[in-house]
Amino acid sequence: MTASEYLLFGIGNPLLDISAHVKPELLQKYNLKANDAILAADEHKPLYDELIKTYSVEYVAGGAAQNAIRGAQWLLPAHSTVYTGCVGKDAYGAQLREAAQKDGLRVEYLEDEATPTGRCAVLITDTNRSLVTDLNAANNFKETHLQKPEVWSLVENAKFYYIEGYFLTVSPASIQLIAEHGAKSGKTVSINFSAPFIPQFFSAPLDAALPYVDLVFGNESEAEAYATAHNWGTTDIKEIALRVAALPKHNSTPRRVVFTQGANQTIVAYNGEVKEYPIIKIAREQIVDTNGAGDAFAGGYLSQLVQGKGVDTSVAAGHYVANVVIQRSGPTYPREAPTFQA
Secondary structure (H helix, E strand, O other): OOHHHOOEEEEOOOEEEEEEEOOHHHHHHOOOOOOEEEEOOHHHOOHHHHHHHHOOOEEEEEOHHHHHHHHHHHHOOOOOEEEEOEEEOOHHHHHHHHHHHHOOOEEOOEEEOOOOOOEEEEEEEOOEEEEEEEOHHHHHOOHHHHOOHHHHHHHHHOOEEEEEHHHHHOOHHHHHHHHHHHHHHOOEEEEEOOOOHHHHHOHHHHHHHHHHOOEEEEEHHHHHHHHHHOOOOOOOHHHHHHHHHOOOOOOOOOOEEEEEEOOEEEEEEEOOEEEEEOOOOOOHHHOOOOOOHHHHHHHHHHHHHOOOOOHHHHHHHHHHHHHHHOOOOOOOOOOOOOOOOO
16 A cells, blocks of 8 residues: 555554443542543552453453544545554554554554553443543654654655644654644644543643644533633633634634534534534433544544535534444444445
């Protein structure tokens, strides 16, 4: 395959998800919220072994950007996507590579021989999910890997870029390389806020990247966290979307901001205007697992964007892929072809 075939380039933290339906007492024991995403502290280290020993777990190839790119590839022609991040040179890293390739991704992992592959405990209670991430090797990505000729040629030939917010904790320098290249080349750079703690505690690297970003994804809690971190004094999601869209930008292309709101309408802000899109209604009992729903939405959206489709179609595809994912265990995609009609 030639580099020019790959339209969409994603970067982030590849993780092995360890997923299980758990009792609320486990969340209480580790001071976790029912619907949240955090990085593991020392107090959370014993969680992974306890989860595996106590519950029936499922292992899923994960990581926010990798999930989104997998979702995009599901709706795209073969050889449309490439993804990079850092894994350990171990069995879990090999499992991640195999799973990603099976879903059609070209992966250009940096392999760390000294550090195990990252993992994420996915604790499901009812329809909520609490994510506790131990980055391990994912934390060791270096921009020098991105600058290797065989990897950078994929960056140069891609037309669209997707960056997970979690990656701001790992390699802001890599994000800046991609974002600046995209802005200079007139390509589309997108980023996902990913979790409330990103705009709360990593606002400096986020704000350094945003002037190069054409498309921002997030949800309502992440939007509120961004507004709080910047002392905007509002929790109105529409207002926050408009203000994020209007932040300074290095080129003249207006920024688009897309905020999902769970069961409520998705908000899109662009050029001073806001449009709302109703989601696909689903009965509560049909929801199996909301883990990865936001990533699935971003993947569906990007699958149409890279094909030149409009916002209405992109949002519809995002809703479609998210709707499929929440009816499955973990952020997985069916083997059968999607039924989405643009």
